[in-house]
Amino acid sequence: MTHVSVAVPCRLQINGQGYSADLPPSVTLLDLLRERLDLTGTKKGCDHGQCGACTVLVDGKRVKSCLILAVSIPDAAVTTIEGIAHDGRLHPMQQAFIDADAFQCGYCTPGQIMSAIALLDEGHIHSRAEIREFMSGNLCRCGAYNGIIDAIERVVALQHRNQAGEAA
């Protein structure tokens, strides 16, 4: 049996900052963020990849950080909820979540927001039904689903306006 005392080098970019340490291989990316780096915005809702509360971006793609061992993604760029607001300005998705009342208790919210940001990148935004389908990996027990879809659509509309503005 491998005891947790065995340490393996871990090197990551987290919200643009370099991180390196020797870690037991059993440390998940989620527990690294929450318990060792005090980045508690990323939430633990099941630790089984079933709820999406721990969603972060790894190299721009949404992943469930509870299913990734921290030492298994050397040099990866990790973006968490703490890393998307810039210069004191909220990311449009964060603002849209507030405006659309897209949360209640707030616990699934960071995961929903990270997932929604990646969703826009993936382009699964052609209808409310499509957004629902591709957001279904993020559970919300308060049932803020309508608000979350509204928030995503607001950001989609904002992007379209911005693109139209650039084109013109």
Next chain:
Amino acid sequence: MNVISTPVGQSVSRIDGIAKVTGQAKYAAEPHPPGMLYGVVVNSPIARGRIDTVHDAAARQVPGVVEIMTHLNRPHTALFEKAYMDGLGVPGAPYRPLHDGEIHFNGQPVAVVLAETFEAAREAAMLVRVDYERWPHNADFKVSLHQKYMPSKTRSNYVPPRPRGDAARAYALSTVQVEGRYHLAPEHHNPMEMHATTVIIEDDGAFTVWDKTQGPQAVQAYLAGALALSKARLRVRNPYVGGAFGSGLRAVYNVFLATLAAKMLKRPVRVTLTRPQMFTHVFRPEAIMDIALGASRDGTLQSMIVEGVTDTSRFEHNMENIVIWGLINYRCPNATADYKVAPRDTYTSSDMRAPGAATGVNLLEMAIDEMAYACTMDPLAFRLHNYSDTDAMHDMPLTSKALREAMAQGARHFGWQRRSMPPGSMRDGRELIGWGMATGIWDAMFSPTSARARLGQDGRLHIATAASDIGTGTYTILAQTAAEAFGMPLDRIDVELGDSTLPQCPTEGGSWTAASAGAAVWLACLSLRRKLIDMLARSKNAPPWVKQDTVTLEGGILHDVTENGPVSLSLPDALSLAGYDALEAEETAKPGLRGKISQMRKARFTHSAVFCEVRVDAELGTVRVTRLVNAVAAGRILNPKTAASQIRGAMVMATGMALHEESLMDERVGRFMNHNFAEYHIPTHADIPDMDVLFVNEHDDEVSPLGVKGVGEIGMCGTAAAIANAIFHATGRRHRNLPITPGA
């Protein structure tokens, strides 16, 4: 600006929004005191028996493990069961964690591994082996029904049914009869945040306990009693709660174990439950209701007989009000009901969102739909025909009941008049379309609550009460209430909640917080405003125009109009002139004499009418909810935006109740086996359509000081029935068991 002068009633965005969307809001498992140990709980895999031997040598070998706490080595705890009693008032002998070697339920904690890292604690927990002496158990609800009983001491909030007329005779004489057994599966709350506790030891040795709870003062009282700690040296905090829905009404074992371990090792401790462990404590009880309805040919209800049973543990008598709702809400000359609890060897069932009514209203409203069809009457028309303007069970008038208006507005919005009555008559291709409706009812409660308002030199108004915002919007509506009562812009108000040291507030639940804490904040702000003007008027330095009866406070500025024209004074200047750095007022909102008399003479409820469209695949039997409309009569709505979210959220949970949620017991081991989100299905994005919430105008200045009834539970009541009734309308098949799954 209008928005500033009347903030109550505006759709204000949540004031805790920025903290929540940036990840800065701190939940129970998130403070990180230096030197903190991680506790991982080991649970019993058997339902009844006694611990024979604990083998922890291998676990202790794991580097980083500091201690393995069991009933054998734990520090002193309270001896008597009474010391473990909590505010929920469930009669019986409360479960005492690690008290002795006896096992009362599967999943009972038997050990806590404490280690320097989470990974070490988790690994060691897997290495703890426990030998048990196994005793026979029963975890089968059907078997426990043979032992059903009425507790000799009933739960404090239990409402005994009051029969009227001769229901049995009237039933026998009724030309139309509907009779059936309805069933609700047990459900688990499953808030997204798992129950967790972080115990911080302050410099003076006092404990600050961050716990996921709905009542910080209740947890403080519980820990003081159960662990024999001084209340003065025990502070419980829960500024942010990641949902609870009732799972945080009673202290969960993690808070007891984390605090006990901190006491034992004199180090900070965190214990977070796993998702499977979330199925080892409270759940909504399994329930059966035998309902017999009799009516005359014209659709007039003549008789109602309701007999209900819910499960409880072997050591406590949890009770719910499931059988009374139809007797209250329908005009029916003959009605009777009976209620019992059935014991099984599990943890004690407990309150989950709209406890009692979620079960009783939904199952009854399914039977009402059956009766409407038996009378060949439109289900909405049937309900209007049997409408009661009073609390028909207590023969009491109501403070208000705008259910008729809710039915009319909901029906109009939904387009109910276009419905064709026969089941299976609204097909669209391979999909069968069904339209169903139901009504909802929930108590409108008010409990004595205190709040403090403080004006600081920075010109900000600080509101404090020991309420909990579990996602309900409490921070926001209290800020709105304070803004209106004091005359202050919303952005100059801070609200502090979730701390046992703050003014007394009952545990959050039952939809009473908005009415109760709202009233307390209102009073405290009026009191502070009076005090400020008084102090100022008495001060030699103050301008002569400051007089209690003429001065106004608006937009955070004192105003008056003198013969020389308008004058004003900022709040920081007012404080300085009065000679204070800060001024505060604390008030308690209580029913008062008039309120008490009103409570004796009039009943108070929230009502709703829910309309649903489902589409059922004719070949596969899969059900999609495609439209939901809920028209709610809940008195004054403080914030339509957050209130509508409350209603929608409950409708989502009710969709789970109707179609998905079911905790599956393996009776052989006495454990809920589907203890994760892959197997216990809560609704996802894809399951939920756009839902419309309408708030019906309902002016009621008698129900509570602010005319507020509360909106936390009402969305659960009726929604599951509306879905079930829509499935009948789509398919012509009656389902009397919830959830309705394709295999059913």
